Amino acid sequence: MKKQVQITVNGVSYRGEVEPRQMLVQFLRENLELTGTHVGCDTSSCGACTVVLNGRTVKACTVLTVQADLGEVMTVEGLASNGELHPIQEGFREQHGLQCGFCTPGMMMSAWQLLQDNKNPSEGEIRHALEGNFCRCTGYHNIVKSVQYAATKM
């Protein structure tokens, strides 16, 4: 049986009916057409699907849409404001923090969580904070530099 949900995504409230078995990442990508959030492994390992739910990062391939009912979600599309890149996005551009870009939205959301919890992280703290996000291109060094860049700008 379908369930009514009301979920606020990047500040906009959505109402709709969803099947209980739908994952939040599908709701975002297919119902709302917010395709910035990616599906990599679909098995809660790679972090490509990372979004912020009620203030904490989650892997949206392993959260039901109905679990997010009455909640607030922020996706990569919610980072920039008034056409201005968020410092984290600026960091990835300035420090070459991406190659193919597949992991990037999830990386940025994990970076957002880290900088929310810790304004001035060490290199080691940055690497630990990104443990749940895989990148197959960059070798991570430039991602770490991107987060360091963002930390100095925030």
Add this chain to the structure above:
Amino acid sequence: MIPNDFDYQKASSIDEAVSLIAQGDEDTKLLAGGHSLLPVMKLRLSMPAKVVDVGQLQELNYIREEGGALAIGAVTTHQQLASSELVQQKAPALAQAAGVIGDPQVRNVGTIGGSLAHADPAADYPGAIFALDGEIVVQSSDGKRTISAKEFFVDLYTTALEANELIVEIRIPLNAANQNSCYLKFPSPASRFPIVGCAVALHKDGGNCQEVRVGFSGVGNAAFRDSAVENALNGQSVNDQAIANAAAQATDGVDVLEDANASEDYRRHLAKVFAKRALTQLA
């Protein structure tokens, strides 16, 4: 991957949750963080007809001191436990175990109650629950009962929990040994689950070991307390020699897992190494 269809109900209270599972029927599953249940449902290894969500029940989300114990609500997340100053102070082994589970996103969602109910042989918490002498409080429509760690963890993915019971609370006694406790883990490089996880609680008085409790995660079919190490150290003066002797007894007389991550011998070896490191850290 999409799970099989199911009916979903969000419980609005403990009482409602307990009444929704009162039939004790195996086709009804509780859902907390979903980080063990949803992966197996996506693989269709589990196909419940009904899912009862308790993950957002505020009544089950707390950490407080109560009646000589730390009382922890079942849906408290790994992240909340790891960052709680009260837990870091009164039961550091539990905060440390919570802090090394999976990765940040998993810790933001996964709950202690869900992990204990799932009873993965490689879960981090159970060894710490043994070393801290913790208890698990469960509730059904018949009332509440309190289960010791030894009774609770039965075998691989098997606990003393009945299908009509909800874990409501985890209780960790407040005592000197628990305050001086730690959890060390050797993670699988791929999954971050422990190949060996060792929790120790140690109380010394005048250099002598008054009380020591050693729990292992990831080593056997279920977590266990290692009485061989404990007996070797109890009453002894705590020094490098005594610690080395005691740690060398780790896993004596215990069946040890062998899998793709580690042979039985290697696991036994790691258990001794981690017992020694944990004891040394607390000495």
